[in-house]
Amino acid sequence: MSVLTAIFIGVLMGIVFGFVLEKSRVFEPGMIVGQMQMRNFIMLKVFLTAVVTGLIIIGIMHGFFGGKLYPKSLLYGANIFGGLILGAGITLAGACPGTVFAQIGAGYKDSWLILIGGLAGALTFSYLEPTLKPILLSGGPGKLTLDTLLGVPFWMLAFGFAIALIALLFAMEKWRPWRNDMGQNCDGVK
Numbered sequence: 001m002s003v004l005t006a007i008f009i010g011v012l013m014g015i016v017f018g019f020v021l022e023k024s025r026v027f028e029p030g031m032i033v034g035q036m037q038m039r040n041f042i043m044l045k046v047f048l049t050a051v052v053t054g055l056i057i058i059g060i061m062h063g064f065f066g067g068k069l070y071p072k073s074l075l076y077g078a079n080i081f082g083g084l085i086l087g088a089g090i091t092l093a094g095a096c097p098g099t100v101f102a103q104i105g106a107g108y109k110d111s112w113l114i115l116i117g118g119l120a121g122a123l124t125f126s127y128l129e130p131t132l133k134p135i136l137l138s139g140g141p142g143k144l145t146l147d148t149l150l151g152v153p154f155w156m157l158a159f160g161f162a163i164a165l166i167a168l169l170f171a172m173e174k175w176r177p178w179r180n181d182m183g184q185n186c187d188g189v190k
Contacts, residue, residue, distance in 0.1 A: 027102035029094025036091040040181035048165055055162040063155025075140035
């Protein structure tokens with residue numbers, strides 16, 4: 001694949017993701033905080049749908065077109081502490097690294113401060129990384145993937161998980177319909 005093709009595909013995927021993000025209102029601070037407080041589940045449904053899409057696409061590319069996988073090492077400290085810090089920051093700010101740009105585009109004035117805070121956090125981490133490296137980058141089994149652990153081809157696992165997540169999404173929608181979380185007139189249709 002040429003660089004130009006990769007850029008085109010990336011831009012196209014970004015446009016689709018941005019469109020879905022805006023239409024689902026997942027970028028709104030109230031929606032993000034509501035998900036973290038387990039009051040609404042629109043954000044979880046949208047992100048699980050993205051995971052299903054990714055599983056299917058990567059499963060097809062890997063299983064049928066020879067696409068390579070480059071898994072990262074499993075590091076307990078980095079995953080647990082990083083996840084907790086990121087989750088706390090998302091909850092307090094009402095934004096995540098991907099949604100802050102949608103919030104800026106929608107005119108949320110405080111989103112500029114969130115962006116600056118995120119950049120300051122990344123800069124601070126880069127200075128503290130040598131000190132934190134022994135704590136965060138230890139205590140893991142290294143590169144561990146479910147397909148190698150179970151001895152099953154990746155594409156089969158990807159499709160299996162995609163089907164399971166689709167069933168979960170249908171169950172979640174039956175339990176908590178999106179109209180209840182977003183409001184009955186959210187799309188302008190009565």
